[in-house]
Amino acid sequence: MAAAPDFEVAKLTGEITVPKLREGAMAGIKSFNANEKIQAPLGYPGELVEDWHDRAIGKMGELLKKYRSLQVFMDACVHCGACTDKCHYYIGTSDPKNMPVARQELMRQVYRRYFTFAGKYFPKLVGAKDLSKEILDDWYSYYYQCSECRRCSVYCPYGIDTAEITMAGREILDSVGIGQKYSNEILGKLHRIGNNLGLPGPAILDTLEGLEEDVLDDTGIPVKFPLDVEGAEVLLVTPSADFFSEPHVESLIGYAKVFHAAGISWTLSTKASEAGNFGLFIGSYENMRKGALRIRDAALELGVKRIVVGECGHAWRVAYSFWNTLTGVGAGAAEDDEFARKLQAQLDPSVPQPSHICEFTYDLLKRGVIKADKSKNDHRVITFHDSCNVSRASRMGDMPGGQFIIPREVIKMVANNFQDMAPGTTHEATFCCGGGGGLLTDDLMEVRVKGAQPRMEAFKDVVDSKKVNFLALICAICKAQFTKVLPYYGYNMGMVGGVHQLVSTAIELPGLGAGPVEEEADEAETEATAAGDE
Amino acid sequence: MSTLSIIYVVLFYVATLLLTVGLVRKILQYKNSPAPLKIPTTPAPMTTSGVAYRMAKEVVLFESLFKSSKWTWIFGWMFHFGMLVVLVRHLRYFVADVPGWLLAMQPFGKYAAFMMVAGLAGLWARRFLVDRVRYISTLSDHLMLALLMGIGVSGVLMTFVEHTDIVALKMFALGLVRFSPQPVPGDPILLAHLAMVALLMIIFPISKLLHAPGVFFSPTRNQVDNPRERRHLADWAAQLEK
Ligand code: HEM
Ligand code: SF4
Ligand code: SF4
Numbered sequence: 016m017a018a019a020p021d022f023e024v025a026k027l028t029g030e031i032t033v034p035k036l037r038e039g040a041m042a043g044i045k046s047f048n049a050n051e052k053i054q055a056p057l058g059y060p061g062e063l064v065e066d067w068h069d070r071a072i073g074k075m076g077e078l079l080k081k082y083r084s085l086q087v088f089m090d091a092c093v094h095c096g097a098c099t100d101k102c103h104y105y106i107g108t109s110d111p112k113n114m115p116v117a118r119q120e121l122m123r124q125v126y127r128r129y130f131t132f133a134g135k136y137f138p139k140l141v142g143a144k145d146l147s148k149e150i151l152d153d154w155y156s157y158y159y160q161c162s163e164c165r166r167c168s169v170y171c172p173y174g175i176d177t178a179e180i181t182m183a184g185r186e187i188l189d190s191v192g193i194g195q196k197y198s199n200e201i202l203g204k205l206h207r208i209g210n211n212l213g214l215p216g217p218a219i220l221d222t223l224e225g226l227e228e229d230v231l232d233d234t235g236i237p238v239k240f241p242l243d244v245e246g247a248e249v250l251l252v253t254p255s256a257d258f259f260s261e262p263h264v265e266s267l268i269g270y271a272k273v274f275h276a277a278g279i280s281w282t283l284s285t286k287a288s289e290a291g292n293f294g295l296f297i298g299s300y301e302n303m304r305k306g307a308l309r310i311r312d313a314a315l316e317l318g319v320k321r322i323v324v325g326e327c328g329h330a331w332r333v334a335y336s337f338w339n340t341l342t343g344v345g346a347g348a349a350e351d352d353e354f355a356r357k358l359q360a361q362l363d364p365s366v367p368q369p370s371h372i373c374e375f376t377y378d379l380l381k382r383g384v385i386k387a388d389k390s391k392n393d394h395r396v397i398t399f400h401d402s403c404n405v406s407r408a409s410r411m412g413d414m415p416g417g418q419f420i421i422p423r424e425v426i427k428m429v430a431n432n433f434q435d436m437a438p439g440t441t442h443e444a445t446f447c448c449g450g451g452g453g454l455l456t457d458d459l460m461e462v463r464v465k466g467a468q469p470r471m472e473a474f475k476d477v478v479d480s481k482k483v484n485f486l487a488l489i490c491a492i493c494k495a496q497f498t499k500v501l502p503y504y505g506y507n508m509g510m511v512g513g514v515h516q517l518v519s520t521a522i523e524l525p526g527l528g529a530g531p532v533e534e535e536a537d538e539a540e541t542e543a544t545a546a547g548d549e
Numbered sequence: 550m551s552t553l554s555i556i557y558v559v560l561f562y563v564a565t566l567l568l569t570v571g572l573v574r575k576i577l578q579y580k581n582s583p584a585p586l587k588i589p590t591t592p593a594p595m596t597t598s599g600v601a602y603r604m605a606k607e608v609v610l611f612e613s614l615f616k617s618s619k620w621t622w623i624f625g626w627m628f629h630f631g632m633l634v635v636l637v638r639h640l641r642y643f644v645a646d647v648p649g650w651l652l653a654m655q656p657f658g659k660y661a662a663f664m665m666v667a668g669l670a671g672l673w674a675r676r677f678l679v680d681r682v683r684y685i686s687t688l689s690d691h692l693m694l695a696l697l698m699g700i701g702v703s704g705v706l707m708t709f710v711e712h713t714d715i716v717a718l719k720m721f722a723l724g725l726v727r728f729s730p731q732p733v734p735g736d737p738i739l740l741a742h743l744a745m746v747a748l749l750m751i752i753f754p755i756s757k758l759l760h761a762p763g764v765f766f767s768p769t770r771n772q773v774d775n776p777r778e779r780r781h782l783a784d785w786a787a788q789l790e791k
Pocket of ligand 3: 091092093094095096097098099115116170171172173174175
């Protein structure tokens with residue numbers, strides 16, 4: 016199926032095993048560097064600066080003061096090894112530097128040397144090292160082999176989150192002129208144009224009009240895809256991949272049908288045409304804030320009462336956990352906090368701000384405002400992949416763990432056949448798709464394919480034993496990653512789709528019974544069902 | 550007083566001072582560094598009392614470690630709780646009138662030392678036997694275990710094999726507490742034991758033993774999951790809005 020890769024792809028067994036370590040297995044792997052044109056708009060030098068050593072140490076000192084996480088995590092690790100077998104990149108590559116603690120140690124060795132008594136006076140004893148170009152190389156290589164998925168932080172007795180260290184590492188690298196082309200180019204597009212794909216307003220409008228026609232043809236119902244409508248009730252902020260990529264767009268159709276069926280006025284926005292925010296990936300508070308402020312501005316301009324976020328993992332983390340901090344989208348601002356109050360006075364306090372589209376749809380389904388004909392999804396046996404950032408860095412609903420329950424409930428309310436993957440690979444223990452955190456680029460294909468292995472093993476298990484033929488996702492990156500990676504493991508990429516693609520299939524649209532109009536968008540998966548595995 | 554006694558008295562005062570000052574400085578550093586973003590590892594408690602419960606489970610039961618590695622958990626827990634009981638038992642040297650509960654626990658306390666030493670042995674074995682743990686172990690990791698093992702084994706020897714002069718030791722310890730130094734008993738095992746304990750106190754605030762205060766300040770464990778309900782803003786981040 017896929018072009019023969021120039022690296023070995025493991026044969027799946029359906030079980031996850033921890034490999035013996037192979038030093039240097041992934042040492043040569045480096046994604047392309049960003050050039051001056053990409054770096055400058057983000058506020059970073061375009062190439063390695065002359066005084067890189069002092070600047071890097073200076074930056075590290077600054078970050079240690081700004082982030083308690085970094086300071087505590089640098090000190091607290093006891094090398095207990097509990098995290099060593101928890102990273103999908105270690106499991107998939109067996110390179111010891113992909114063990115979370117070893118990834119941290121790349122920075123800790125430098126931290127010790129410059130910031131601790133023991134490292135200053137007894138470097139050999141505690142493994143402290145002077146910062147060198149070789150170490151910077153190692154950082155670049157291994158901090159871009161971490162998807163910032165936080166799986167390690169679940170298992171560490173002190174909650175040490177390697178993602179925090181990876182982010183700091185990337186921020187230091189950027190500040191001395193070593194940036195990653197993929198992430199930084201995309202972030203530049205977000206700042207310049209308003210979305211990661213760099214789609215200008217007219218292109219979005221064009222796409223949305225096309226979708227309206229498609230849905231009308233399919234269903235006979237004039238479902239609208241409004242753009243920049245002032246005074247709409249809801250602003251939907253979704254990853255721009257939803258406008259153009261397959262299978263993403265099927266979920267966008269699903270959201271539109273939900274709004275239509277519920278009779279709630281809504282709008283997309285050209286200014287806020289991106290939920291994703293790669294500022295998170297490179298650990299840059301300023302860039303993340305700048306990207307997020309677009310949503311605030313759009314919400315104020317359009318005068319919406321509610322902000323709903325489409326299917327995207329890291330975007331949901333930024334929205335749920337950080338938007339309130341960065342932009343005031345949320346509730347509970349202090350009396351004298353005019354910046355946040357201005358927006359919060361406009362937003363409806365009776366609903367969570369922002370809401371995840373799954374929370375939104377779940378509520379409507381539960382209250383019977385919208386209805387679904389589950390049998391429409393009977394050709395599918397569905398499993399659900401918990402996205403890292405949703406699972407371990409956010410919540411849905413009003414109780415801890417709602418982020419696991421609500422998407423599954425939505426699936427079960429629109430489909431009859433649902434099967435979970437093995438415990439230990441779902442919920443907070445979920446394995447990353449392998450493409451998160453700024454790794455979703457072709458120049459890191461080997462890392463991506465190998466990093467997906469644990470998830471693929473768990474998937475194979477349910478494909479074999481439960482006849483699963485649909486991998487339901489709530490993340491734009493997961494969708495793109497699995498579409499690309501499934502074929503390496505002998506599966507059809509059409510098995511991948513969004514939760515709202517399932518909603519789209521089954522939802523009953525007003526003016527139409529449960530019956531007649533058959534979907535045509537489903538060809539891909541029918542094929543997938545037939546393809547099965549190897 | 551002999552030179553030896555003077556050395557030991559000074560050693561313990563210096564060690565106590567370094568331990569206290571070092572720890573206080575570190576704790577203040579952690580406390581004063583901002584946590585600009587909400588980053589609890591979810592699912593996380595939504596209330597402060599929930600966070601206290603989560604933290605208590607981490608500190609008392611090593612809950613996360615239990616999820617990740619049963620062997621490390623068993624050995625780690627044996628070591629720490631053995632050590633805790635042993636430490637509490639040591640209180641009797643520092644108070645003139647030993648309270649009833651402390652007396653009552655002495656017989657059990659004696660055996661906690663075995664638990665501590667066995668736990669240490671298991672943890673140390675992992676550093677040789679598990680390739681991943683071997684890879685990440687530094688010289689200081691081994692020396693730390695050697696030091697604790699040295700303290701534990703010399704303690705066990707004095708309790709069960711070569712009894713030392715407890716009365717004289719208690720005089721020495723009380724002397725330290727009352728700032729009226731008394732001679733240290735000249736028993737070589739005891740002297741080694743005491744020297745190692747002082748060394749442990751000195752390196753505590755400059756080593757990975759900082760995990761003990763660190764765990765309480767870990768944002769992924771001590772933050773409340775309420776970012777939508779409360780606006781959370783660090784001082785330096787608030788400046789950006791000006
Ligand atoms: C709040 C109190 C403390 C907590 C929650 C705690 C927790 C832990 C945990 C979960 C581990 C990892 C598992 C293991 O290797 O045992 C660990 C390791 C360790 N702890 Fe603690 N600890 C505490 C206090 C202390 C103190 C006071 C000491 C020493 C005087 C200590 C010495 C060590 C050592 C040496 C290790 C590493 C063991 C190895 O090399 O494998 N801990 N601690
Ligand atoms: S955050 Fe995820 S990818 Fe990064 S080291 Fe931890 S487990 Fe691995
Ligand atoms: S689990 Fe935590 S303390 Fe243990 S080695 Fe990993 S990062 Fe260090």
